[in-house]
Amino acid sequence: MATDLKPTVSPDDTLALLDLRLGRVVAAVPEPSAPKAAYRLTLDFGRYGTRTSMGRFTGHTAEQLVGTQVIGVLNFAPRTVGDVSSEVLILGVQFPGLASGEATPLTPMTAAKLGSKVF
Template identity: 40%
Template sequence: MHANHDEAASAADTIGFDDFLKVDIRVGTIVSAESFPEARKPALKLVIDFGPVIGRKKSSAQITENHAAEELIGRQVMAVVNFPPRQIGPVMSEVLTLGFPDAQGKVVLAAPVLGVPDGGRLF
């Protein structure tokens, strides 16, 4: 998760549809989730399967308040798959797993309501 979680006060600047299309948000299934004690803030190391084209990607996600590692296996999530990888401690985070703040500002993962094929792109 990236820094600015407190954007709820106002909407972001207006963008064109072409700008939206630059952000590649895909759905994938979590195949591995484990604690990440080396992270500065409590986080989990995830491996997410985005299907045959994109494959499996790693992510570090600060989601420990609302999500236990053992409950995440097999769950679908949404992630930005076209950011450059970021080194987070010993882990190379390849995708940005997406979520929304709950009433206390803690992350709740974003996911489709119904199961969909892994690798599908948000539109």
């Protein structure tokens, strides 16, 4: 079901506030403490270090996720999901045919340097 577009905003007041960076999934394990099926992801953001994220990317196997480059928001406050502190939000879109909230991660068409700024 389509929703209306949100109001127009200024990039300086919105996008410029987010620290969007390119990372790579180095580990993906199912997280039993999450309220819904999810993976605990370990991500490498190059010079910005290794971070943990909880993600509902369960339409993919762990093997499919490992090695994938993804887009993350590095400057959100950590959020507790189950027993895990999720330090970064990985961007994704609805996985076709799966329940609301199940996602597939946004990925670049060409591999790029880890930690690269997304704009």
